[in-house]
Amino acid sequence: MMSRIETPAPAPAPHVAALPESPFAANLMLSEMAAQITQEMLDFSGRRMRAQMEFVSSMPVGDVKGMMEAQFRFLAQASQDYAQEMVQVGEVIRRITDGQSAPRG
Numbered sequence: 001m002m003s004r005i006e007t008p009a010p011a012p013a014p015h016v017a018a019l020p021e022s023p024f025a026a027n028l029m030l031s032e033m034a035a036q037i038t039q040e041m042l043d044f045s046g047r048r049m050r051a052q053m054e055f056v057s058s059m060p061v062g063d064v065k066g067m068m069e070a071q072f073r074f075l076a077q078a079s080q081d082y083a084q085e086m087v088q089v090g091e092v093i094r095r096i097t098d099g100q101s102a103p104r105g
Contacts, residue, residue: 033096040092044085048078 055074060066 029096033093036092036096037089040085040089044081044088048081051077051081 051074055070059070
């Protein structure tokens with residue numbers, strides 16, 4: 001009889017999340033991730049709409065230079081907000097895949 005050499009499976013890298021052990025657990029994880037990402041995106045959309053309303057209501061009418069400066073400031077802030085939101089969505093995904101629940105706030 002021939003002996004068989006068994007090699008252990010390599011351990012996952014510490015920064016890689018373990019996969020759920022059952023289809024049910026995977027579906028549950030994906031459902032929670034989708035719900036939390038949706039909530040995050042809705043919250044972000046609300047914040048951006050409020051920022052847009054505040055921007056429009058504070059626009060210096062009749063002052064072309066002031067209007068241009070206000071638009072540049074608004075766009076710069078919007079760009080920062082979108083970049084930060086992508087970080088936040090990534091954090092939601094990381095928390096879910098690490099098995100942590102979302103913070104309630």
